[in-house]
Amino acid sequence: MFFNSLSFAIFLPIVFLFYWFIFAKNKTTQNAVLIVASYYFYSCWDWRFLFLLVFSTLLDYFSAIMMENSTTDKKRKLWLWLTIGINLGFLGVFKYYDFFAQSFADLLQGFGFHTNPVLLKLILPVGISFYTFHGLSYVIDIYYKRITAERNFIDYSLFVSYFPLLVAGPIERATHLLPQVKVKRHFDLEKAKEGVYQIIWGLVKKVVIADSCATYANAVFDHYESMNSLSLALGAVYFAFQIYGDFSGYSDIALGTSKLFGIDLLKNFNYPYFSRDIAEFWRRWHISLSSWFRDYLYIPLGGSQGGMWMKVRNTFIIFLVSGFWHGANWTYIVWGLINAIYFLPLLLQNKNRSNMGEIVMGWDIGSLKTILNILGTFALSTLAWIFFRAKSLTEAIGYLQRMFTDFHFESQYLNNERYNFELLLLVFVFVGVEWFNRSKVEPLSGKASWIKVTLAIMALLALGVYSDYKEFIYFQF
Amino acid sequence: MKAFFLFIGKIIVVLLLSAIVLDFIYTTVFAQSKIRNKVENVINSKPQNYDVIILGTSRANNHFVSELFAEKGLKTFNYGMSGAHLFETSLLLKLMVERGWKIKNIIIETDLNLCNEKRDDGTFGRFMPFMHQSKTIADHFKNETDFAELYYVPFYRYIQFDAKVGLRAFYKTAIGEPTNVLANNGYYPLGFNPKANMKNNIESLVPLRNRYFEEIKQICKSNNINLIAVTTPMCSNVKGMGYFKKVKKLYPEINEYEHIVDGDEYFSSCGHLNDKGARLFTAKIIEDLFKK
Numbered sequence: 001m002f003f004n005s006l007s008f009a010i011f012l013p014i015v016f017l018f019y020w021f022i023f024a025k026n027k028t029t030q031n032a033v034l035i036v037a038s039y040y041f042y043s044c045w046d047w048r049f050l051f052l053l054v055f056s057t058l059l060d061y062f063s064a065i066m067m068e069n070s071t072t073d074k075k076r077k078l079w080l081w082l083t084i085g086i087n088l089g090f091l092g093v094f095k096y097y098d099f100f101a102q103s104f105a106d107l108l109q110g111f112g113f114h115t116n117p118v119l120l121k122l123i124l125p126v127g128i129s130f131y132t133f134h135g136l137s138y139v140i141d142i143y144y145k146r147i148t149a150e151r152n153f154i155d156y157s158l159f160v161s162y163f164p165l166l167v168a169g170p171i172e173r174a175t176h177l178l179p180q181v182k183v184k185r186h187f188d189l190e191k192a193k194e195g196v197y198q199i200i201w202g203l204v205k206k207v208v209i210a211d212s213c214a215t216y217a218n219a220v221f222d223h224y225e226s227m228n229s230l231s232l233a234l235g236a237v238y239f240a241f242q243i244y245g246d247f248s249g250y251s252d253i254a255l256g257t258s259k260l261f262g263i264d265l266l267k268n269f270n271y272p273y274f275s276r277d278i279a280e281f282w283r284r285w286h287i288s289l290s291s292w293f294r295d296y297l298y299i300p301l302g303g304s305q306g307g308m309w310m311k312v313r314n315t316f317i318i319f320l321v322s323g324f325w326h327g328a329n330w331t332y333i334v335w336g337l338i339n340a341i342y343f344l345p346l347l348l349q350n351k352n353r354s355n356m357g358e359i360v361m362g363w364d365i366g367s368l369k370t371i372l373n374i375l376g377t378f379a380l381s382t383l384a385w386i387f388f389r390a391k392s393l394t395e396a397i398g399y400l401q402r403m404f405t406d407f408h409f410e411s412q413y414l415n416n417e418r419y420n421f422e423l424l425l426l427v428f429v430f431v432g433v434e435w436f437n438r439s440k441v442e443p444l445s446g447k448a449s450w451i452k453v454t455l456a457i458m459a460l461l462a463l464g465v466y467s468d469y470k471e472f473i474y475f476q477f
Numbered sequence: 478m479k480a481f482f483l484f485i486g487k488i489i490v491v492l493l494l495s496a497i498v499l500d501f502i503y504t505t506v507f508a509q510s511k512i513r514n515k516v517e518n519v520i521n522s523k524p525q526n527y528d529v530i531i532l533g534t535s536r537a538n539n540h541f542v543s544e545l546f547a548e549k550g551l552k553t554f555n556y557g558m559s560g561a562h563l564f565e566t567s568l569l570l571k572l573m574v575e576r577g578w579k580i581k582n583i584i585i586e587t588d589l590n591l592c593n594e595k596r597d598d599g600t601f602g603r604f605m606p607f608m609h610q611s612k613t614i615a616d617h618f619k620n621e622t623d624f625a626e627l628y629y630v631p632f633y634r635y636i637q638f639d640a641k642v643g644l645r646a647f648y649k650t651a652i653g654e655p656t657n658v659l660a661n662n663g664y665y666p667l668g669f670n671p672k673a674n675m676k677n678n679i680e681s682l683v684p685l686r687n688r689y690f691e692e693i694k695q696i697c698k699s700n701n702i703n704l705i706a707v708t709t710p711m712c713s714n715v716k717g718m719g720y721f722k723k724v725k726k727l728y729p730e731i732n733e734y735e736h737i738v739d740g741d742e743y744f745s746s747c748g749h750l751n752d753k754g755a756r757l758f759t760a761k762i763i764e765d766l767f768k769k
Contacts, residue, residue: 020478192481196488418645453488457495462644466636 099328185262195259202252210245507606533586543662555663602638680717
């Protein structure tokens with residue numbers, strides 16, 4: 001059940017009515033209805049993986065209690081590592097086993113040994129990377145005594161399986177979400193309206209921007225050997241907007257949906273393509289994952305303590321792990337590595353926190369420099385996205401090589417019966433709308449909201465892509 | 478909560494009104510056009526007189542050179558459509574008849590397409606703007622499972638088939654930009670493709686006593702149109718050429734031409750002749766079937 005499907009359009013109002021009218025008595029009944037809805041939502045992909053979700057919930061719930069009840073540090077540590085081991089074990093088996101087995105076989109083959117690795121070829125349970133990290137943050141917080149273990153199983157189950165964030169985040173923190181599910185929610189008209197605006201804008205990002213860009217990006221990437229420099233550059237730009245529209249659109253729909261139930265989720269995107277350097281980009285892109293790695297990997301590894309070498313080492317580790325988190329493919333690892341390399345000069349010059357404030361524009365040289373920095377950062381992230389999108393390293397390198405050596409810049413007619421540059425206008429309009437609304441969560445609320453909503457709905461109907469490209473990219477992670 | 482339901486109600490009204498307005502604008506624009514594809518060319522046509530009309534898939538579109546018929550004094554148009562199934566071909570013929578066309582001969586490609594009675598979405602989508610304009614179209618589609626949504630929900634048909642009748646097609650139609658589909662009297666020549674995959678496997682195909690071919694035969698009979706059904710050439714490296722024997726067994730009246738062009742240099746891909754091959758093939762058809 002995708003957020004942009006008819007079935008979700010039926011499912012959501014039903015849950016809303018049950019939640020606010022039939023089971024609104026207290027927070028337990030509210031939570032119960034959301035758990036049932038969440039399990040139904042998850043089972044729409046594959047009901048068998050519900051067992052995995054329930055097991056993961058039980059494991060983290062009981063481990064946290066055992067950890068809290070432990071009288072010695074040794075026992076606490078034992079429970080922590082047991083939970084981390086089992087959680088990552090599942091993730092490893094479902095997501096990474098085949099990759100390691102195949103890579104090891106390839107390595108042996110490089111030394112002249114021929115092996116036939118046993119591959120499991122398992123279907124990846126949707127959202128496993130998200131809810132595993134979700135649960136891990138909880139047990140790690142318990143271990144460090146940042147929070148106390150949740151004793152109410154219903155409340156904890158909702159924290160793990162809450163349907164708006166279940167399959168692709170944001171990766172919530174117990175400190176943020178649990179306090180909200182532990183109290184009865186009261187209907188807040190303004191919050192609900194904000195939620196609806198955010199859902200509509202999320203749909204525009206997904207169906208109009210991401211899916212339109214996808215038709216072009218796919219046509220270019222799938223036939224990159226016959227594309228010229230201009231087409232390849234445009235293909236990369238279209239993919240940059242596809243993945244942004246897709247994932248931030250999903251996040252907007254998730255946050256908006258949650259607001260309808262009176263629950264705020266963590267902000268996941270903050271106009272990342274307006275970043276002035278790569279460090280700022282990573283503070284604005286997939287914020288819940290970046291901050292997860294900062295808090296649960298970078299800082300435990302020593303963070304910026306211990307001198308420059310430690311900082312560099314830890315930075316490379318989190319970027320590589322972040323890349324690998326996305327998928328079991330060398331392309332993701334190299335994507336992480338490229339971002340670490342982009343980050344390195346800022347780190348060495350201690351400039352990785354120099355663009356923390358709002359972007360202020362005027363008619364001066366400073367603003368021109370800001371614009372150039374934004375364009376430069378976008379260009380760098382777009383080049384890195386080529387590795388993220390390509391099916392293999394060979395394809396990514398071939399793509400880049402051709403883009404920088406072909407030197408033909410005429411417009412090409414694509415296999416999908418479209419010219420290559422028509423979409424640029426739509427992308428420019430989208431960038432303009434985001435730019436002038438960058439201080440807001442979404443551009444539809446505020447003055448003349450009905451005109452803006454009408455235009456958004458018109459755009460959804462007339463510009464949306466419905467016949468293809470319905471899946472959200474991040475569902476595969 | 479009441480205020481929220483009112484808010485949602487207004488959004489639904491905006492959605493419905495937007496759909497109705499867009500539906501009206503799109504339908505009005507598409508209803509004026511006859512220069513962008515063969516479907517609208519037939520639907521928006523005045524009565525025509527033809528000696529030969531060619532129907533079928535791309536294997537008709539790329540194989541019958543209208544110009545060679547014209548050289549023999551036969552007014553001909555090739556209405557073969559890439560990807561079309563007999564489901565849409567039958568409808569196109571119904572529309573020609575409904576619009577008062579006088580046709581002496583129809584050559585229909587009946588080979589690989591005989592194994593399918595379903596619709597082809599790509600071609601089906603091109604009929605969408607005209608669903609309310611023509612009862613023939615609505616009647617032809619009424620057994621489709623999504624007919625009710627397509628017919629009654631405003632703008633749904635344009636959303637569902639956005640690749641064919643979406644914004645881009647709407648814009649190009651509005652500015653009157655023609656396509657090359659109607660050039661060469663409908664014949665679309667293919668070039669020689671040195672990288673073409675010159676093999677095909679059709680072992681799994683099974684020809685049907687196709688209800689739409691039966692429908693076409695019936696229409697031709699009741700309108701005194703001479704129907705010439707033919708198979709068309711395949712390259713030399715095809716697995717499962719026994720399919721054509723089954724076709725012949727099922728429909729003895731179908732003329733066999735699948736082996737008539739020999740040599741892969743005449744093909745653009747395994748199932749499609751290049752221009753040189755198409756001219757050879759058309760010449761043979763005219764010689765065999767239009768001897769005076």
